[in-house]
Amino acid sequence: KQEVTQIPAALSVPEGENLVLNCSFTDSAIYNLQWFRQDPGKGLTSLLLIQSSQREQTSGRLNASLDKSSGRSTLYIAASQPGDSATYLCAVGGETGANNLFFGTGTRLTVIP
Amino acid sequence: GAGVSQSPRYKVAKRGQDVALRCDPISGHVSLFWYQQALGQGPEFLTYFQNEAQLDKSGLPSDRFFAERPEGSVSTLKIQRTQQEDSAVYLCASKQVGASGRGNEQFFGPGTRLTVL
Numbered sequence: 482k483q484e485v486t487q488i489p490a491a492l493s494v495p496e497g498e499n500l501v502l503n504c505s506f507t508d509s510a511i512y513n514l515q516w517f518r519q520d521p522g523k524g525l526t527s528l529l530l531i532q533s534s535q536r537e538q539t540s541g542r543l544n545a546s547l548d549k550s551s552g553r554s555t556l557y558i559a560a561s562q563p564g565d566s567a568t569y570l571c572a573v574g575g576e577t578g579a580n581n582l583f584f585g586t587g588t589r590l591t592v593i594p
Numbered sequence: 595g596a597g598v599s600q601s602p603r604y605k606v607a608k609r610g611q612d613v614a615l616r617c618d619p620i621s622g623h624v625s626l627f628w629y630q631q632a633l634g635q636g637p638e639f640l641t642y643f644q645n646e647a648q649l650d651k652s653g654l655p656s657d658r659f660f661a662e663r664p665e666g667s668v669s670t671l672k673i674q675r676t677q678q679e680d681s682a683v684y685l686c687a688s689k690q691v692g693a694s695g696r697g698n699e700q701f702f703g704p705g706t707r708l709t710v711l
Contacts, residue, residue: 485636513698524598524685525637525702532698570636574698581627581650582687582700584636 483508487571487585494561495593502556502588504571509552512574515582516545516556518567525570529556533576561592596620598703600686606709607676615671615706619688626669627700628661629685637685643669644691676710683707 484507494500504514513532517525529538529545531554537546544557558565568589572582599618607613619626625644629637630653639653645666654661658677663669673680687700 515700517702522707524600524704525687527699527701530699572636580698581639581642581653582629582637584629584638586634586636 483511483573483575483583485571485573485583485585487569487588489588490586491589491591493591493593496561496563498561498592499557499559500561500590502558502569502571502590504554504556504585506552506554506573506583509549510576511549512576512580514545514547514554515572515574516543516554517570517572519570519587520567528569558590561590563592563594566590566592598686598688598701600684600703600706602706603704604707604709606711608711609676609678611676612672612674613676613708615673615684615708617669617671617686617703619667619669619686620701621667622690623688623701624666624691625689626663627687627689628669628671629687630655631683631685631705633682640671640684673708676708678710681708681710 488503515530516528531547542559568587570587572584574580601616628640631637641661642650643663658674660672683705685705686703689700
């Protein structure tokens with residue numbers, strides 16, 4: 482079974498700092514990888530989707546990279562803002578069947594004004 | 595609608611009661627997923643529909659869990675004889691069936707928080 486790990490579990494940074502969130506997965510046979518943010522008591526908001534054939538995706542201040550062979554992805558957040566405070570979840574889609582997502586337990590980010 | 599909607603948003607049940615959770619996917623989305631998210635954990639896959647066909651139910655934790663999508667749009671997750679360990683947030687997601695790109699992105703609803711007393 483695919484296992485997804487996110488490090489660190491929690492992170493506090495001062496406003497304006499650049500930061501990197503890490504995600505690793507055990508089975509490199511993935512179809513895609515998706516990064517989400519989850520605010521307390523809310524559902525998941527999709528941030529970036531990377532297909533298995535891609536190396537990175539960018540959206541505004543966010544950049545996600547994928548190294549499929551080593552089973553790693555990173556989410557880079559530039560110039561962090563207090564509004565970025567949330568839990569960030571990494572999820573990988575399996576190659577076969579339903580392509581359902583396997584999630585990590587998330588990184589809880591706090592950006593201090 | 596503009597996004598995935600779920601109802602109710604919160605449900606409190608006494609142990610042993612049956613509950614039904616509803617999901618309205620994005621209009622035109624063929625694929626629908628149910629996930630269960632325990633407190634402090636990432637979501638875990640329960641079941642998958644393509645149109646009205648339930649193609650994967652390998653994540654359902656017991657035979658007390660049942661899901662349906664009879665007309666290929668709205669889906670209902672039913673839990674019979676609820677137990678305390680069923681307390682969790684139940685998330686629904688939908689996606690277009692596509693070979694690549696945006697078609698493979700899953701869009702999530704706000705979830706239903708179930709508390710079993």
